[in-house]
Amino acid sequence: MAQTRQPTTVDVAIIGGGLVGASLACALGDLIEAEQARANEQARADERESDGEPRAPLRVAIIEPQPLPSVDEVGAYQPSFDARASAIAHGSRRHFEQLKVWPTMREQASPIRHIHVSERGHLGATRLHADELGVEALGYVIPNAWMGRALHARLDRLPIDWHCPARVETLEPAHGGYRLTLDTGEIIQAGLTVLADGGRSGFKERLGIESDHHPYQQTALIANVEMSRAHDGWAFERFTQEGPMALLPLTGRRMELVWTHEQGDIEEALALPDSLFLDRLQRAFGDRAGRFRRVGQRHAYPLSLITARETIRPHLAILGNAAHSLHPVAGQGFNLALRGVMDLAAAIETARANGRTAGDARTLAAFEASRTADTHRIVRFSDGLIRLFGIDHAVLGYTRAAGLVGLNALGPLRRTLARRAMGIER
Template sequence: MRETAETHVDIAIVGGGLVGASLGCALASLIERLGLTVAIIEPAPLQQRAKTPWQPSFDARASAIAQGSAIHFARMGVWSDMRDQATPIRQIHVSEQGRFGATRLRHDDLDVDALGYVIPNAWMGRVLHRRLQTLPLGWHCPAAVEEIAPVAEGYRLQLSTGEHLRAGLTVLADGGRSGLKERLGIDSHEKPYDQVAVIASVETSEPHHGTAWERFTPEGPIALLPLQGQAMELVWTHEAGRETHRLSLSDGDLLIELQRAFGDRAGRFRRIGKRHAYPLSLVTARETIRPGLAVLGNAAHSLHPVAGQGFNLALRGVMDLVAALDAGLSQGEDVGSLAVLNDFDARRSADRHNVIRFSDGLIRLFGIDSPLLSHARAAGLVGLNLAGPMRRTLARRAMGLER
């Protein structure tokens, strides 16, 4: 890299997507308490969108957010705004084509107000960016990191704007698509599932009453997550190649096929929005820390979306990184020291390993013809990453082992 003047920061966050923006918000107390300097670099001009009035879109993509994530958002001071567009999941209904009966899980079975929430991604982004604008951090947007190189005590970043940053800790939260990880020689393990998820908003004739539906069909599972009004987020998994036929259908013909596959338990499907297709694979980075470097979110692990775990897992990573920084800095460690990053990795590794194994295991169970396994799959499929004893209870109830 050519030598030019550079700005020094304690932490540079590469990517202001859901994970990078969450990290910026979660660092607020360290910025205020310890005067940490933080820069976020994001190519998409999100700030402007954050200022325009919110227009709920029928086509908006949405994510299932676990109760634990809502608690993390509350700690960041963004949950009261987030919940404006959050639809609580009050019950989960699991059924299998060709089999009699269904499993229902209700929020009051578990003594919680909601089993989780479904929030439009665009709304989450907007709330996070609004919060970021109230914090004293460097917001480089639109700008991309074009080059990254290790230097003494950190990394040097070259931005598309011609600026240079030197950071004690660089956090790669670029979704793994920028090529920066590869340029640093961080390999990933990729396992294609030979499946494609078709995602769209659908409108039903009946109110959903906060029900998340899971329907197992021989072609693949169909999940419907409740959104505001009578809209629902459809996640329809297909064997790779079989989705092309569905993507080419008219809305009316696609609704007929969906109705046939799903049945009428959620009412009549009346409208379908823009379809998005996602080829599914499991991608995990072989390294997530180096001195002066941490890898978070999709850059670290990209999971099968049907399991609805990716962002929930990443958000716990965000909170653990902040906790490790807080602990390390109070003992005089540098932001990018191996002591801090090893602590972060130790906090993360069991959760990361378990969730990756859990969601990958669910996908393999898709092929196995057993009602018991179908119901076990359900616990993960609606994105309810309920921790510890709660998950065990949920799974046991889902499998009919506990009443």
């Protein structure tokens, strides 16, 4: 039976230790360490000559219900054929470098050196190359489980209050912040609470924060496939009448398939025997990546655009999927969330340097002001991509093909778009 204890007071409580919550805790790592070093220095000075209370260093708690693999298991990691992966933009790599997790991340990262965008039934393809843009890779594909482990291994070395496995059961405004009750009986009083729960806990709704839901009536079929030849760092996006599809390079000859289906077609696509599924995939995709030799487990994700109408309140910020859940074909969800993480960490650092708290209204207003334009742009971009390519209309079809060919011819514009897609330019 869980025991109720005295509340623990923290500056920042992060609900959810998924990719976004764990990234935020890592992003606050340098600030925590710097403030601790200053506090230690001041404590030593105070021993010599006492002048007032030293300010306590930033205290951060993170709560995650899923048990984590032990840090030792990080070294023993072997990606299975079916491991889920995400496309990480070049800009996100720079953020991971700042978080000091990139050296571990890159061990399992497959670089995207070229991108090929095409449309079935129409001439013209857009090709983007990393070397044209003067970068090592346009992006990287990294298994989600590996990203999680790299983040958790870094957190393990930071002075952070880890509550895992533990679930936040209640969240109530109290004493200039929020009071969190965990299923372990612990109580946390936080100056700033960050909702990074992927929209899964129901707290957003319980707090009366409304969201706009736009179901696409589509489902993404995700599976890893093995190709007859090496992918050489090519990623493919292809727009077909059945829906957009993306093929991303993984280690070896494996690639990750994201194939959007109309709602009514998904059950059949999931149930097809592997050989028939591979035939259908080959017909839809063509031969540009080689022959599809093997398919792993197929998963279905119903797609919708969900955006929270509020992302801040006094003492509360919402990040990641809880704030915006996008169509995965453009691979932007986590990249966008990571920019939010970096901006929130920067706003907290500025606030602390100016004697303000993490949860005060000016800190959160500064965070929101830094996010609005980027979030709107990415939501419009991913939503527009699906609408533009989802409409089955011959005239539009040619316009799209022309657009793709035109895009290929317009060097500087294409480079700007590519830099945006890579997260180098906003």
